[in-house]
Structure formats: C-alpha cells, structure tokens
Amino acid sequence: MGFVPVGYSLVLATIILGPLLGSGYLLLRDAVSTPRSYATDAALGLGDAAPRAVPQDGLLAALSVIVDGGIVVKVILLLASTAAGWGAARLARELLGVSLAPQLVAATVAIWNPYVAERLLQGHWSLLTGYAALPWTVLIAHRLRLRSTVFRTGPPPGRDSGAAVGERSAAAVIGTRHRSIRPAYSWLMLGGVLAAAGLTPTGSLLAGLVAILTVGRRNLLGTIGVWLLAASPWLVATALSGSGTEPSDPAGVAAFAARAEPGLGTLASLAGLGGIWNGDSVPGSRTTLFAVVATLVLLGVALSGVYTVGASGDRATRRTRRTLLILAAVSIVLPALGATGWGLSAGEYLIGRIPGAGLLRDTQKFVALAMPALALCAAAGCRTLATLRPRGDREPAPSPRPGQTASEPSEPDGRQPLVAIVFIAALILTLPDLAWGVGGALRPVHYPPAWQRVAAMVEGPGDVAVLPAGMFREFPYSGRVPVLDPAPRMLRSDVLQTGVLPVRGQVVTGEGVRAQRVENLLLRGASPAELAAEGVGWILVEHRTPGALGNSKTTVGQLEPIFSDPYLTLYRVPGVREVAKASAMDRVTALAAHALWAALLFAGAVAALIDRRRRP
Template sequence: MLTPVSSRSGAPASVRAFAPALWSLLLTFVVLGPLLTSPGYLLLRDAVSTPRSFLTDSALGLSDAAARAVPQDALLAWVTTMIDGGIAVTVILALSVWAAGWGAARLVSVVLPRAGIPGQLVAATVAVWNPYVAERLLQGHWSLLAGYAALPWAMCAAVTIRRRRRGGWPALTLSLAAAGLTPTGVLLAAVGALAVLAVPGGRVSVPARVAGGAALTVCASLPWLTATFLAGGGTEADPAGVRAFAARAEPMLGTLGSLAGLGGIWNAGAVPESRSTPWALVGTVLLLVVVGCGVPALWRRRRHPVVVSAAVLAALAVLGPAVAATGAGLAGGAWSMENVPGTGLLRDTQKWVALAMPGYALAAAAGVGALRRRFSGPSTVWATALIAGLLLALPDLAWGVSGQIRPVHYPDGWRKVAESVTARDGDVAVLPGGMFRIFDFSGLVAVLDPLPRMVRADVLQTGTLVVAGGTVAGEGHRAEEVEELLLTGADPAALAANGVGWVVVEHGTPGGLGESQRTLDALEQVYGDDDLSLYRVDGVSGDASPHRASAIAAHMVWLLMSACGAVGVLVQRFARSRKQP
C-alpha cells in the first residue's frame, strides 16, 4: 500500500495541495527560461511566431496542403489582433508544459491517492523532464505539446465520468478542446480518454460514455475535418514520408530502446546534445529505473481502469512505432499512404510515444512508496532521489535545451513587406524555392519560412520537405506550378493567370533562383533591402475561398466548445468550494 504524505507536515494544507502545480511551474521556467525572460519570437525549425497573423484561407486550412496547423493558425490570427504574436505563442507553450506536469500529478492524485505529494512531484517531473518534450521543442512542435499536456487531464475527466460525479463532462470538453489546437493533439487526448471510458465497469454504461467521448472528439476536430473535407488537402501523401519520418535509433539504444526512453525522433538534429552521445543510454536507464520502481505496485492495482488503460497505451506507444520502423512496418506504412486517404497524419510515428507518458508517470509515482516500504525512510527522501535521477538523465533540457530555444528578432524589412502586401491583389509566391530557410538572425538551423504567417495574402507553399538527404513530396500542386514558372523565367502574365499578385525574394538564404531574374525584371518592385525584395504582378485580384464561411463556422464550434468547457469547470469548482466549511 502506498503511504500518504503525513498530515503532521509543517507546511499548510493549502500549500501542500498546490505543490505539484508550483513544482511544474518551476520546471517550466527552467526549461523555457530564455523565451520567458527575453522579448522576441520563436523561430526554430517548424515553430514560427510572428508579430501579427492573418485569417487567410491557408490559416483556415482551405488550400491543397494538409490542414496540419488548424485551428492553431486561425487562433493566432484572432489573438494577435489584441496581443503580440511572440507573446501569444510563448504563453501557450508555457501553459502547455506547465499543464503537462500538473496534469500528471493530478492523474496520480486521482488514481493513486496514497502516493501523496511526493509521488505527485515525481510524476510531474516525468511528464515535463523527458526526451519527448525536449525533442518536440527542438523540432518546433510547440502546439503539439498542448495535446500532450491535455492527455492526463482528459484521463482524469474520464475517471470522473465513470464515477458519475459532477464536472466530468465539462472537464473532458475543455481537455479535448485544448488538445484540439492541432489534429494530432486532439487524437492524443481522445485516445487517452476513450481508453479509460471503454474499460468495463463504472456507474455509467460503456456505450453511453464512449459515444459521448467520441462526439466531443469530433466537435474538437471540426476545424481540420471541415477543411480537409472542403479543400481536400492532405488526402494524399508521399510514401517516401514513411521512411523519412520513422522513429530513429539513438546511440547504444536501438530503436526500441530509444522509444522506451521517450526519445527516437526522426530528425537527428532535433535532439539534445546528451542524446547524441553514449549518455543517451545512461539517461534512458535512469528514466526506466525510476519508472520500473513502481511497476510491481501498479501490477497489484491492475484491475483499476486507469492503470489498465495507461499500461496498455504505454506498451502500444513504444512497441507500435518500433514495429513501424521495421522493414515490414515501413512497407505497410507506404502502402497505406498510397491507398488510404488521410493516413499522412500518422507518418511521424514517434509522436505517438506521448501516449506512454501517463503510464510512466503513474509507475514513477508508485515507485516512491515501493522504495519507502523496501528500504524505509521518508517518502520525501525517495521522491527527491527519483527526481534527481530524472533531472540527471537529461541535464541539457535546462534553459531552453542548452539555449537552443530562444527568441529571435525580425529585421525591419519584414514589417514593411507585411504592411505592403494586401489580400485583395492575389496570392504570394516566394523565392528561393522550398519551404525552409536559413537566416542570419535565426542562427544556422533551417526554419520554416515565416512569410505565410506574416502577410495578409495566401503564400503558396509546395509542402515539399528535404529529410535525411531525401525528398518528401508535398501536397501543394499549384505552388509547384508557380515555383516552376518563376524558376524558368516565365512571363508575368503566366503568374497572373495563376492568381499570383506578389513575388517576395528572401535574400541570404540558400536555395535555387533559376532564371527568375528574367521574370522579376519585368515586374514592379515595391520594396527592397538587403533582406527582402517585394514585386507586384499587375492585373490580379484575389478571390477568397467559397468555403470560408463553413470553415469559420467550424472554428466557432471549437471556440464555443472551449468556452463551455471552461465555464463548466469553473462552475463546478465554485460549487465545491461553497460546500466546503
């Protein structure tokens, strides 16, 4: 039996109750320190924040590219009418990391109440301080971490629903809506919640609660489901992406060992330095020892629905991506990309390792009591030892993953170009070709071109990715045609015929320009400096997608769902506080 924290502790009960939240907040500050202490914008690989975003058709997912950043981009377009985009992204990211730790602690308090505050602090550390968080930060998947953070909260809400207590459905509504910032995020939270809801038992029938959870999942997914249905983006995917995005073996670990240690992202450049050395083995062993200490205790509680769900999810989250990285798995994945529409969403298999986090957190928390029973001593001592082991396992996660997660500042020319481009005069084509850039002001790491999130008009992007020396084709066929016109020096009339009203040249970044100068010489230059040049194509007027109203309506449903969930949770908390003496 796990031992609760002593009621004779010198700390007031209110302080002890908030200890996991405060500890998670401290960890968040240590991880994101450079972003939280300096002004600027997150611009690292896939992460792009800009001073202001706009509600373009692309932001709504209404393009021939997959709706991967829906409703994230639309939310930023609305939020940045009130606050700076750099602040908005930093706040969302910080809240996500904080909520991940606090949510893991909350899951422990619900499932293993006798683990007490020491167990909850260990669980919070597991959720925040691990290779998955580090690698997704370095890859720039800041919004995916919102879904990662919502996962334990969604599972807690599912337990409340099973017990037929008030507040369960509002909490699940809010969790899924928060996770719904990206398609993958809502799927992560939904899988965790539905796994708990589907286990037999409880005071509410299984079909009723599963149907309710599925309905909420659909509502939280409406923005990207609607965009995909109306625009058709992302229904096809290049089979080459399966191999390019397969989980990767880290030093001395192999693929399975890397995944078991919550690492193994496909991009070898998006890993902390310690994970590219033999310390990856040491760190993984430390993490698995911390988790393994509590496995026997969880086994004794194997009839608990959350323990069962978390254990099964952890096993599948590690074994599934490992199998997908084998020859047979790669062949099966390639077949699905060619024959099953929409499976491109699943090609980055390592991201599903997030589903192991609740099980790892529960096991680590249970380990505190197990160590105390076996070796005696206060729970706080063993919790401190386990936390120290977790921190030591990944020492370079601190301070922005050794300073790599830091704000940048755009040269003034970006603001001037953004002010000059209008939405009514056609779409924007960009040179050099490709989606990724290397700028002096953002360091030597390739970053996603920030222009599409900075101007009022749609920026044409091919979606083609260069990964591990190979190429993964994107879905932007119209953008490919326009890019070919520019690189072959086509007449401006050909650009106008394709709805292109602007051409932006981003200087100083690698990439081919082909014969584009011939086209540019025939255009009116609106602005130019050492960083950017802006050209106008005459005779083009922009036409908004006929599906904008439907896409915006779907986003409104998601926003309404978020608001209703938040209000419901606050009302329930207020009601409980009124009942307490």
C-alpha cells in the same frame, strides 16, 4: 498543499523555457511566431496544403489582433508545459492516492524527458498542448467512468468478500464526492480538454484516443461525439478543401520513421521517450552513449512501480490504470515495428493508398501516449521503495481509514521525500541540457524591420509567391538551423507553399499543386503574365538565405520593386486573374467550426472553475 505541484511544474517549465521568455519571437525549425497573423484561407485550412496547423493558425490570427503573437505563443507553451506536470501530479493523486512527494516525481517525468526536449527543438510547440492534455483527459474520462459505475450500476451486489466491501466503500466515497457536481460539468470539461489538445490534428488524435479508451463503454458514444466537435476545425477544413482526399507521398514513411539513439535500439530509444526522426533535433546528451544511462534511469524509475499500478485499487481504477499501461506498451512497440523493413513496407502501402493516413507517418509523435503510465509508475515506485523494510524489520501496514480509496492520498511514509529527491535528481541530471532553452537552442529571434514594412504593403488581389524555392530558410538572424518561412504567417494574403519537405536526404512531396506550378514557372523565368494567370499578385524575394533561384531573375527583371532592402524585395505583378479559391460559404463554415472549437474551450474552462468551487 494542492498548489505545490502547480508551482513546482511552473518552476520546471520556466527553467526549460527561460531564454525564450524574453523579447522576440519563436522561430526554430517548424515553429514560427510573428507579431500579427491573419485569417487567410491557408490559416483556416482551406488552401492547397493539408490543414496541419488548424485551428492553431486561426487562434493566433484572432488573438494577435489584441496581443502580440509572439507573446501568445510563449504563454501557450508555458501554460502547456506547466499543465503537463500538474496533470501528471493530479493523476498520481487521484489514481494512486499518493502523497505530495510521489506527485512531484510524476510531474518531473511528464515535464523533464527527451520527448519534450526533442519536440521543442523540432518546433512542435502546439503539439505539446496535446501532450499536456493527456493526463487531464484521463482524469476527466475516469471521473465519467466512476460516475456511470456508481449511479447506473451501483455497488457490487450480494457479496461479502473483502473485495466487494472495498468496492462498495469506494462507490460510497465516490458518490459523496461527485453528488454535488452536475454530470454536464464533466462533459464540458472533457470537451474543453479535447479542444485544448486539438490545437493541432495530432494532439487531437492523441487525446481523443486516450478519452475513448478510458471513459468506459457507457460513455463511449458521448465521448466520440464530443471529440468530433472538438476536432471540427481540421475535420471541416479537410472536407471543404479536399486536401485529405489524396494519399500522401509514401516516401514520408521512411523519412519520418523513428530513429535509434547511440547504444540503444529503436525500441529502447522509444521506451525512453526519445527516438525522433530528425537527428538534429536531439539534445547533445542524447547523441552519445550517455543516452543509455539516461534511458536506464527513466525506465528504472518507472519499472519500480509497474506492479503497484496494475494491482491495487477499486475495480474501475484498476481498469483505467491497466488501460494506460497497455496503451504505453502499444505506443512504444508499434512505432518500433514501423521502423523495421517490413514495417516500412506496410506503412508505405497504407499511406500511398489511404487518404489522410499521412497524419500517422511521424510515428514517434505517438510515444506521447506512454507518458501518463510512466508518470504513474514513477509515483508508485517512489511510494513502494519508501515503504520497503529489511526482512526482520517490517512493521504491519496501517489499517485503511473507513471509506479510503485509491483516489485519496495515503498517509505519507517519512522516507518518501528522500526517495522522491533521488528520483527527481536522477531524472534531471541525466538530461541536463533540457534546461535553459534545451541548451540555449530555444531563444527569441528579432525580425528585421523590413518584414513589418512588407506586411503593411501586401494587400489586395492575388496570392504571394516566394523566392528562393522551398519552404525552409536559414536567415542570419534565425541561427544555424533551417526554419519555416515566416511569410505565410506574416502576410495578410495567402502565400503559396508546395508542402515539399527535405528530410534525411530525401524529398517528400506535398499537396500544393498550384504552388508547385507557380514555383516551376519562377524557376524557368516565366513572364509575369503567366504568373498573373495563376493568380499570383505578388512576388517576395527573401535575401541572405540559401535556396534555388533558377532563372527567376528573368521574371523579376520585368517588374519594378515596390520595396527593397538587404533582407527583402517585394514586387507587384500586374493584371492578376482571380483563380478558383475557397468560396464565401466555405469560409463561413470554417469560421463556424473554429467558433465552436473556441466555445468548447471556454465552456470547459468555466466548468472546471465551477467544479473546483463546488467540490466538497
């Protein structure tokens, strides 16, 4: 029955992503997919801005040579959503020994929750790969921990207590299971999972932290080394570009702080896996007092199994599960504290002084760390409630089979499927608008043909400056919400972006110093020669979208358009001067880091296939 959790997770993922799976491209807030992407300096993380989309953009640039980039993004998103549920089911099976019904409850918690809905609406599709990798990271790290326990320390010596006998029995079973699997396969799988999580830096941090906390002391140095290799694309890009050497704008702390939902404080919102900073990226059901009901249901399902998760099992398994419980509590409490007055002050102090700390400003992202524990608790609660009997109608618990451990499914109680159906129905019905593209918001977009024509023309020296000013657009074909400008991923030349973010009525400054200079020149109507001196070889004007134009008509009025239609106008700036950009050695180094990341991903997948075939 091992295929059932996979199929169930795929069905849930398809119900959520259904509208997006048609023809067209994902273009929603921070999510931008295009027919073809290019390995520009910005895509490799070597531009002015911090490498927030590395190695994501490099991967799309490589794969879109073979497959349409829109299809690549949809496939990754569907696989990640499925993997989240499947991983949670496997985690419940291995760490709790539950049967199929509780496994499906764990899968539902992992896929059908406010965190997934809000990150989809915000356009953080690649972050969800890091989210999906968390249960798999725990599974592989736990395997390494068990292996080192059995093969290095052996079973507990010299005691005849029931606990000691149980631990020796567990050690014997674990040894039998893993004796035919080489240790290198587990390390390769860990590297592959960390690489998959590392599609974005935040996902890499999430999975890396989980691995370090659950792998055990004996494997700690090795795990850190594997994580550094898996994170090499954005770590190398940060070192080469120097974008991480300057502190971020402290205004981002308040702008990206977690937000309380109606009827709930910030702490309760986060405990229910909600509370994203952008109130517009929230399903409709979470914008009313119905959010209280949904949160109570999720927490009630999880709390029903907390005691079981922390109490039973062999020593190594108990440690792993308790670590996950503590991590869940910390990942909820710290972002809640970060949204208080003194928490905001502390965050502004740190981010304004420590380079690279801006990666932590969206604190609600880290609530993802609570998902493995919540899934385990829900599965344990399903089993616990199914075994409850009236006081005078209790039957003695069946004796465990010889050598049975927490990682082996127990004999299912006949009422477990019924309890599982109640749990699953409650979770889905209290977040109904996650279905079908989060209430229809997640739908494919079709670009006007002008984009393809401009993409074919932009080639040669010089970067691209865009108008109107700013990084976000509201096109008629993209819907009524702001979307990131698709130009940087559509064109083969680097597109200058300031990194300035309008958030909650505030403006958070970015790292694009040269891009800001060029934008200021355009808004004051500077001459084309001044732009050429800044390395600008092209000006792209995007029509039918709001935004500041300033006196840019004075600049473009001195140029002849080489393409123009109702959507786009492209100008060539003559006499462009080469400016200081990434060196050839920097590009080779960045590409080597991407190749290493891809090799880890591939090797991990191969090792997983061999592991599955050789597992007794």
